[in-house]
Amino acid sequence: MADQEPKETGAQPPARTRSLTYWVQLGFVRLGVLPFLLLIALVVFTLLSDHFLTGRNLMNVVRQSAYLTLVSMGQMFALLTGGFDLSVGTILALTSVVGATAMAGTYAAMPDSAGLAILIGVLAGIAAGTAIGVVNGVGVSIFNVSPFMMSLGMASIGFGIALYMTGGTPVYGMPVEFGDTFGFGNTLGLPTPVLVTLVLIAALFFVVNWTRLGRYFYAVGGNIKAARLSGINTKLTLFLAYVFCGLMASISGILLTARLDTGEANIGATMPLESIAACVIAGVSLRGGVGRLENVVLGALFIGLVQNGMNLARIESYLQTVVIGSLLILAVVADQFRLRYVANLQD
Amino acid sequence: MNGEVMNGGGPVDGSPPLLKLENITKRYPGVLALDRVEFDLRAGEVHVLFGENGAGKSTLISILAGAQTPDGGRIQFRGQTIDMNSVHHARSLGISAVFQEFSLVPQLTIEQNLFLGAEETTLGMLNKTALHDRAKEILERLGFDLRPTQKVAFLSRAQQQMVEIAKAFRSDLSILILDEPTASLTDRETEQLFALINQVKARGVGIIYITHRMSEIRRIADRITVLRDGRYVATVDASTSEGELVRLMTGRVIDELFPKVRFEPGETMLEIEHLATADGTVSDVSMTLRRGEVVGLAGLVGSGKSEVARACFGLIPVAAGRVVFAGADTTGLSPSQMLDRGFFYVPPDRRDEGLMMMRGVRENIVLSALSEPEFSRGPFLRRKAEAAKAQELAQRLNLQPLRIEREVDHFSGGNQQKVMLAKSLTREVDLFVFDEPTVGVDVGTRVAIYEFIRDLCENGAAVLLISSDLPEILHLTKRVYVMCRGVLTAEVTGEEINQENILRHCFEREAA
Numbered sequence: 001m002a003d004q005e006p007k008e009t010g011a012q013p014p015a016r017t018r019s020l021t022y023w024v025q026l027g028f029v030r031l032g033v034l035p036f037l038l039l040i041a042l043v044v045f046t047l048l049s050d051h052f053l054t055g056r057n058l059m060n061v062v063r064q065s066a067y068l069t070l071v072s073m074g075q076m077f078a079l080l081t082g083g084f085d086l087s088v089g090t091i092l093a094l095t096s097v098v099g100a101t102a103m104a105g106t107y108a109a110m111p112d113s114a115g116l117a118i119l120i121g122v123l124a125g126i127a128a129g130t131a132i133g134v135v136n137g138v139g140v141s142i143f144n145v146s147p148f149m150m151s152l153g154m155a156s157i158g159f160g161i162a163l164y165m166t167g168g169t170p171v172y173g174m175p176v177e178f179g180d181t182f183g184f185g186n187t188l189g190l191p192t193p194v195l196v197t198l199v200l201i202a203a204l205f206f207v208v209n210w211t212r213l214g215r216y217f218y219a220v221g222g223n224i225k226a227a228r229l230s231g232i233n234t235k236l237t238l239f240l241a242y243v244f245c246g247l248m249a250s251i252s253g254i255l256l257t258a259r260l261d262t263g264e265a266n267i268g269a270t271m272p273l274e275s276i277a278a279c280v281i282a283g284v285s286l287r288g289g290v291g292r293l294e295n296v297v298l299g300a301l302f303i304g305l306v307q308n309g310m311n312l313a314r315i316e317s318y319l320q321t322v323v324i325g326s327l328l329i330l331a332v333v334a335d336q337f338r339l340r341y342v343a344n345l346q347d
Numbered sequence: 348m349n350g351e352v353m354n355g356g357g358p359v360d361g362s363p364p365l366l367k368l369e370n371i372t373k374r375y376p377g378v379l380a381l382d383r384v385e386f387d388l389r390a391g392e393v394h395v396l397f398g399e400n401g402a403g404k405s406t407l408i409s410i411l412a413g414a415q416t417p418d419g420g421r422i423q424f425r426g427q428t429i430d431m432n433s434v435h436h437a438r439s440l441g442i443s444a445v446f447q448e449f450s451l452v453p454q455l456t457i458e459q460n461l462f463l464g465a466e467e468t469t470l471g472m473l474n475k476t477a478l479h480d481r482a483k484e485i486l487e488r489l490g491f492d493l494r495p496t497q498k499v500a501f502l503s504r505a506q507q508q509m510v511e512i513a514k515a516f517r518s519d520l521s522i523l524i525l526d527e528p529t530a531s532l533t534d535r536e537t538e539q540l541f542a543l544i545n546q547v548k549a550r551g552v553g554i555i556y557i558t559h560r561m562s563e564i565r566r567i568a569d570r571i572t573v574l575r576d577g578r579y580v581a582t583v584d585a586s587t588s589e590g591e592l593v594r595l596m597t598g599r600v601i602d603e604l605f606p607k608v609r610f611e612p613g614e615t616m617l618e619i620e621h622l623a624t625a626d627g628t629v630s631d632v633s634m635t636l637r638r639g640e641v642v643g644l645a646g647l648v649g650s651g652k653s654e655v656a657r658a659c660f661g662l663i664p665v666a667a668g669r670v671v672f673a674g675a676d677t678t679g680l681s682p683s684q685m686l687d688r689g690f691f692y693v694p695p696d697r698r699d700e701g702l703m704m705m706r707g708v709r710e711n712i713v714l715s716a717l718s719e720p721e722f723s724r725g726p727f728l729r730r731k732a733e734a735a736k737a738q739e740l741a742q743r744l745n746l747q748p749l750r751i752e753r754e755v756d757h758f759s760g761g762n763q764q765k766v767m768l769a770k771s772l773t774r775e776v777d778l779f780v781f782d783e784p785t786v787g788v789d790v791g792t793r794v795a796i797y798e799f800i801r802d803l804c805e806n807g808a809a810v811l812l813i814s815s816d817l818p819e820i821l822h823l824t825k826r827v828y829v830m831c832r833g834v835l836t837a838e839v840t841g842e843e844i845n846q847e848n849i850l851r852h853c854f855e856r857e858a859a
Contacts, residue, residue: 230686232683
């Protein structure tokens, strides 16, 4: 039916009384489902627990959400280009194990230079995590492996390496300064993980909105053929999306390692689901090309908020995963409804 | 009554028409696709539906085929008002449609496809022998040289078309709807189809036939109904002149539709020497393009005309030959390198490879020029310059509505096409290649696109116009290359450019 060319009828619905439903609908179409979910969560948890809506608890939420926020921002790059990364959890684990091992090893050899040990450990961890992103990027962009298979395969490989390196036991022996600074410490009056996250949010916001590379992520996901015809190096852009994703996940891995004070192969298992959920709830399209960084940050905060609220309301942790999964599906369903409304309210 | 019509063959005066449509209206969200359309079909006639892309032909036939329900109006079948509500209902009345887009399952065999949804069963099990025999019988009756057990995936487009037609014949037929059936057929296959049409005509079947080709109208049409922008324009006799039909279709006389282009051929911009592509779509093509001229490239679907340009632009690997652009050998360079040298290719399918449908107009327009110093400083974007340029170009091309942040998907087809054209104006370009630039746009936009092309040419750019729309080629160019099956069959110039000359070279020479 190539002939059904839309013709503007011009006759918009007459100036009807703008009822509340209209504004709710318009808000829904413009902003997506996230503001509504946030509102509902705030009301529900405030009613369920007296401790929920306190400054201290909300700061707690922000601090706990920092790790997921970082991973979700990385995940957004993969999603923007029309793919996704299922290996973010593994990247966290590998970063943690490699970073902790390198740091403990250096510290044991040179007990006087804790700073150097921390530096080497951090760099080694980030390098290991980012390497997974690099392999993902090579597979997806050069060998045209589907992001699903590529990152699923890498998740298994990375997890296997992390377990093999540690034999499944935690890695101890890092300098106490590491945990004190990056895990529990404050810098400039903010918990260090929160500060690091804020800086990265600002940096990535700039990359996404004000650089050519940022625009190219949207272009590649929006229409990879059109991007190619417009002279964009689509392979490089795809590659970089996965490298960014790996980098963000490994920074998150380092911060989490500092918080736990041990290198763990078993962290991050829920990260793939939670990071994709944060993005999707924030309106990032699974088909690529659509998504805003600031909403993704809110999406990650929302998930942190729900988890915190459920903890305060003493909801069992097994049930919590049921809730997170349901929210993800709800967000996708809501998005389908949104698309239906868009046709009616396109201006 | 029926018997009379069936035996009569050809229109019988006095009896009610086979089909009569009154005031058919169809609305899509925000779009009025059909606006009180009238149409009638007599038994034993070929009634051509004529109109531009977007005129509503496809919507009309999909209503007749039961795939869509009208929002208003009345359908009378053999004198009785019916309420057509499903494809199944249409089929039971003997109405069958062959659409341009095939509804075949490639993984299944011909016979499985023929009876899909109408399989014969015995005690709930498929009666495979009966299906096989009936498939064989239908194919033989139609004279199609196909084995029922062949997989559809391995058939050529023309053969798939035959299967689609055969599908229409699986039950008793009273109305046959054909949507541009010859678009992918060779000369010989077309002849076969026409013979078949005459055969079913004689049996009293009414045929609704959609085509853009004048020669086909001359050959088989009895009457022609013209639609424009979803409205009924007129029903005329098949002997109506071409000029009159174009006037009815577009609402303008030909001279108004096509601007006069002033040609001042200058230096050579592009030289293609014995080009062959790695995928075999093009073999041994040579041509030259100069500044200040519009050169046409004609040919049927699959003739390789589009692939020539795509190979020059670096989208298809070159196997042999040379491409010389602006004096330098550019064979095998990438699209981004070609863009930097001033070669711009505007693709045929804006949804598939032209635009990012879910992004805004601004982002689409400047996408190919982001690396120019005008729009970026180092890796950073100059968003003000970007917005200013997008706004300027949108205004210049009369984008409606003029909202550069709105998603492209929310614009009409014509306006989407304008966004694609605007993309080519963001950077320095010496050679523009337009690949089917007017597919799916309304008349107003068509005129705008032609004027756009004229201005480019008169400002000294070289323009290659690749098109299946012959009038476009005939009126805008002074030099036309014609291709068939991957090779250049002719270069037609000046006075020799006419429909017959070009069409003759579009088809493979029959072994004579």
